Amino acid sequence: MFEPKNLYRQIKYDLLFRKLATSMGALVIFLVVATFFTLVYESWPAIKAFGLRFLWNTTWDPVSLEFGALPFLVGTLITSFLALLIATPFALAGAIFLGELAPPKIANPVSFVMELLAGIPSVIYGLWALFYLVPLVRAFELKIGAPPYGLGLFTASLVLAIMILPYALSVARDVIKLVPQDLKEAAYGLGATRWETIRHIVLPYARSGILAGIVLALGRALGETMAVTMVIGNRSAMPQSIWDLANTMASVIANEFTEATEDVHLAALVEIGLLLFVITVVVNLVARIFIVKTKVR
Amino acid sequence: MKIKNPIFTTEDLCAYYGDFMAIKHVTVKIPEKQVTAVMGPSGCGKTTFIRCLNRLHELTPGARITGKIFLRDQDILQMDPIIVRRKVGMVFQRPNPFPTMTIYENVLAGYKLLGIRLPKKEADRIVEEALKKAALWDEVKDVLHRRGTFLSGGQQQRLCIARALAVKPEVLLMDEPTSALDPKATLQIENLIVELKQTVTIIIVTHNMPQAGRISDYTAFFYLGELIEFGPTAEVFTNPKDPRTEEYLTGKFS
Ligand SMILES: Nc1ncnc2c1ncn2[C@@H]1O[C@H](COP(=O)(O)OP(=O)(O)O)[C@@H](O)[C@H]1O
Numbered sequence: 129m130f131e132p133k134n135l136y137r138q139i140k141y142d143l144l145f146r147k148l149a150t151s152m153g154a155l156v157i158f159l160v161v162a163t164f165f166t167l168v169y170e171s172w173p174a175i176k177a178f179g180l181r182f183l184w185n186t187t188w189d190p191v192s193l194e195f196g197a198l199p200f201l202v203g204t205l206i207t208s209f210l211a212l213l214i215a216t217p218f219a220l221a222g223a224i225f226l227g228e229l230a231p232p233k234i235a236n237p238v239s240f241v242m243e244l245l246a247g248i249p250s251v252i253y254g255l256w257a258l259f260y261l262v263p264l265v266r267a268f269e270l271k272i273g274a275p276p277y278g279l280g281l282f283t284a285s286l287v288l289a290i291m292i293l294p295y296a297l298s299v300a301r302d303v304i305k306l307v308p309q310d311l312k313e314a315a316y317g318l319g320a321t322r323w324e325t326i327r328h329i330v331l332p333y334a335r336s337g338i339l340a341g342i343v344l345a346l347g348r349a350l351g352e353t354m355a356v357t358m359v360i361g362n363r364s365a366m367p368q369s370i371w372d373l374a375n376t377m378a379s380v381i382a383n384e385f386t387e388a389t390e391d392v393h394l395a396a397l398v399e400i401g402l403l404l405f406v407i408t409v410v411v412n413l414v415a416r417i418f419i420v421k422t423k424v425r
Numbered sequence: 426m427k428i429k430n431p432i433f434t435t436e437d438l439c440a441y442y443g444d445f446m447a448i449k450h451v452t453v454k455i456p457e458k459q460v461t462a463v464m465g466p467s468g469c470g471k472t473t474f475i476r477c478l479n480r481l482h483e484l485t486p487g488a489r490i491t492g493k494i495f496l497r498d499q500d501i502l503q504m505d506p507i508i509v510r511r512k513v514g515m516v517f518q519r520p521n522p523f524p525t526m527t528i529y530e531n532v533l534a535g536y537k538l539l540g541i542r543l544p545k546k547e548a549d550r551i552v553e554e555a556l557k558k559a560a561l562w563d564e565v566k567d568v569l570h571r572r573g574t575f576l577s578g579g580q581q582q583r584l585c586i587a588r589a590l591a592v593k594p595e596v597l598l599m600d601e602p603t604s605a606l607d608p609k610a611t612l613q614i615e616n617l618i619v620e621l622k623q624t625v626t627i628i629i630v631t632h633n634m635p636q637a638g639r640i641s642d643y644t645a646f647f648y649l650g651e652l653i654e655f656g657p658t659a660e661v662f663t664n665p666k667d668p669r670t671e672e673y674l675t676g677k678f679s
Pocket residue numbers: 442445447465466467468469470471472473474485
């Protein structure tokens with residue numbers, strides 16, 4: 129029966145819960161802002177010393193204490209976009225296969241294995257790449273007359289492509305699955321083949337969701353550290369070709385952070401972290417906007 | 426009963442979902458350039474039956490067909506389903522214009538999907554003709570290049586009719602095309618159907634008895650997957666041969 133006492137208690141709990149949820153939300157925002165300001169604070173000596181020139185200076189010399197971030201910016205952008213370029217066709221083909229063509233008997237186990245792949249620690253990818261990819265790339269480089277390091281930008285991009293594939297693929301598969309059956313039937317009813325239906329109905333409908341998946345994958349590629357550090361060759365100079373040894377923003381931090389003894393060296397590394405932080409936040413925001421746009425339609 | 430010029434002839438047609446037999450041994454001749462209503466209680470196989478006629482049935486995993494279906498004298502089960510579906514168009518229960526296309530593109534979807542490129546003049550002509558046939562031209566002629574999704578339900582359904590007519594089918598299958606529409610939009614579509622039978626054979630599934638009475642020339646009655654009655658609508662309605670038809674007509678079940 130109706131008991132006012134109980135009701136009051138429920139209202140009290142309800143209020144309490146609301147407060148708890150609100151403060152958790154506030155805490156998350158606080159953490160992001162605090163991270164940002166910590167990075168700014170810790171990198172202040174470098175910001176003061178190098179100013180905006182830090183962004184386009186190509187010299188990174190811990191001995192003469194001259195620091196510029198451009199080689200790493202370039203390294204990160206090249207590896208990430210190359211990885212995206214390699215991964216996207218596979219992601220799209222795989223998503224069409226799993227979301228539209230394959231019967232559940234095949235699609236479900238394949239999707240399961242793919243989710244497992246996404247959960248493998250990146251150091252394992254790095255090891256695998258060292259033992260398997262590096263010799264392959266070296267053989268290829270010998271054939272085309274490039275310097276046969278085996279390591280370098282191209283190898284790092286390949287590893288990254290493999291690592292981000294499950295993310296881009298599963299997002300794309302999910303949006304392809306959301307395409308209403310009655311639209312596909314309408315297309316078949318007009319005499320379209322399966323491929324024509326996919327190309328003219330399914331993909332346009334799922335387009336913004338697929339893009340969101342790709343941008344999300346880009347966000348991961350930008351920040352991926354361990355596997356890249358293991359295969360990129362760790363050379364802090366401007367790369368001249370995709371066969372060069374190089375560094376990304378994440379890999380140079382991972383490599384030099386423990387050895388940095390000078391304050392300004394440490395601060396320069398943190399400033400690179402700050403740049404990376406800003407870039408990933410922007411990329412994730414862009415992905416969010418795509419997702420919101422998909423939902424509205 | 427004699428049907429002189431049947432456009433569809435089925436012989437011992439059976440349709441299955443896995444092991445479940447949804448259409449049982451249907452033998453019927455459907456007359457050309459007439460409106461045939463397909464009626465019967467919910468779940469009796471009306472949708473399944475018309476989806477056999479353009480081979481959409483086989484898209485359902487595990488679904489299959491036995492028996493014969495002739496379109497005039499061609500066995501459609503031996504034909505390429507793509508050719509069958511271009512000759513036998515379909516309008517669905519819920520209006521389903523393509524949301525990624527404009528009104529203009531929707532009408533031409535049957536060409537675009539198949540990669541057929543039309544000269545602009547020809548395309549304009551087809552769009553205008555199809556929209557006029559679907560009694561939608563006057564309402565949309567100024568917004569042809571906007572998405573079709575802002576149209577009302579009835580307008581969307583007429584857009585779907587225009588889309589189906591644009592590829593010049595011989596038969597138009599309609600699966601309860603007005604069940605999601607208000608009475609005014611329903612009436613518009615009913616009038617349209619009567620107009621259309623000059624040029625195209627119409628097979629329409631309907632739950633609505635007065636509607637079948639108003640627009641159809643022939644009526645087919647299904648019951649639990651069997652065709653229990655077929656004949657001129659007036660005859661079937663006033664003098665049904667099967668007691669189950671009579672029960673349905675008098676509202677004993679629905
Ligand atoms: N995709 C399907 N899988 C299995 N059974 C189905 C499927 N679609 C319809 N059926 C069954 O087939 C029978 C006929 O369905 P349907 O043709 O949709 O009937 P109606 O259109 O007359 O309401 C029903 O018993 C229904 O449950």
